[in-house]
Amino acid sequence: MTLKLGRHSFADDATLMMAIVNRTPDSFYDKGATWAEDKAFERVVQVVDEGAEIVDIGGIKAAPGVFIDPDEEKGRVVDFVARVRDAFPGLVISVDTWRAEVGAAVCEAGADVLNDAWGGADPGLVDVAASYGAAIICTHTGGVTPRTRPFRIEYDDVVKSAVADTIAYAERAVLAGVARESVVIDPAHDFGKNTFHSLELTRRLDEMVATGWPVLVSLSNKDFVGESLDLPVGERLTGTLAATAVCALAGARIYRVHEVVETRQTVDMVNTIAGRRLPQRAIRGLA
Template identity: 40%
Template sequence: MGIVNVTPDSFSDGGAFLDERDAIAHGRRLAAEGAAILDVGGESTRPGAAAVDAGEELRRVGPVVAALAADGVARVSIDTSKVDVAQSALDAGAVYVNDVTAFRAEPELAGLVADRGVDCCLMHMLGDPRTMQRDPRYDDVVDDILAFLEERITFAVGEGVAEHRIQIDPGIGFGKTIEHNLELVRRIDAFCTLGFPVVVGTSRKSFLGRLTGRDEPARRVAATLATNVLAYERGASVFRVHDVAEHVDALTVAAATLPR
């Protein structure tokens, strides 16, 4: 899953692809490098990020989704928690809704996903981007997130979302300490026991920078590769990344080496 941020303030590439022409070209480049899904987002979810209204979010992502969907090379995902944004993106050709709130921000989004028969990702986040890194605590980070995801799966299915349309994401970096994030990578196989494809999103994140001393997000590619190969070995199957070509190579070697 290649990341296409159409934002001025994302932590790694904020502003780099705010112009729709740059974002479209970037998405096409990621597809050419091997991305099966292009995840287009118009609102940053980095810690402390300001909220964006639906109108502005739509203005950012609409032309990008339409152009990439028309290419037909990769499936297009809309990274949003807003019904209006998701509906417009689906109308423009998106086939996947990636909601970092797992249908909590706007519960009616589940019904839209069900009605359209598209895939979705339900992610765990403690609080919201404004508050999630304020002293996050868990009894057991894996058990607590498993319980959360089970509840959100039950909600989604109750709203009519087909089980085979659901993917799950433990939300690494979203309301977690370094130790929490490492424990999630270490025990990613626990999430596979729920029976849904597991999405991993560690790409260039700050906990990798703290571990390696790499302040610049673009210099955290090797660290990201390590987490995703480990996650693959433990059963994860979707990897949301900035650096597609490097991950295609690393995961191709891992797939050829490891029994699945």
């Protein structure tokens, strides 16, 4: 099925890089490097140059912290979305928000995708996506409250839970009027999960792909990588790319990333090995 992300359509076999752009002073990886609007815009220019098809703009860090009300969140992202829309008509703009009120404002400003990292915490978000013709990312969090860390959460089977919850969310979005080709599911590594859960989701990602819904993975520099290798933020790229390779082999379609170039190469190499993509230019042994 063709993937339709707002104004933009992609073929069945396309893999997409979604570059993270934080309009936050405190996100875990960049620690406010793109908090200033011009710095965030420079980041957009850079990731577009690196080949990202999507930017995912967020105004609130995922981890607990200072309360950001909807007006403050809109102040961080809405005008910025409009600026990016104006500068890059061909770019898919996603906004990382769980709030319907914020979703409506960014769609007015030109957003194509609502990335609901908190798994439907605001039930009105799907209605906003439907009314604006936007795509929606349906994540699995196990039902936790936004911006909380997991604490002793257990699942009978985390993959079955992720499949069941994201499918239910996806169907709810379709019932609300979101186009079926504009719904993406995301197991949401580390959200409502310990490291063992995220590792199992990675290992069994094919079960999510088998649902038929396009799968997004957000692995980049996360704690499950850090804990697996006992490495701090800043030293997790190799581990991230290894997890990326496993997800690519299983058939993930969208990769939410800090490092665009490295992830694109990893995904392309895996898909070439898998026979889903031609070598770019092969002559060795053939001439």
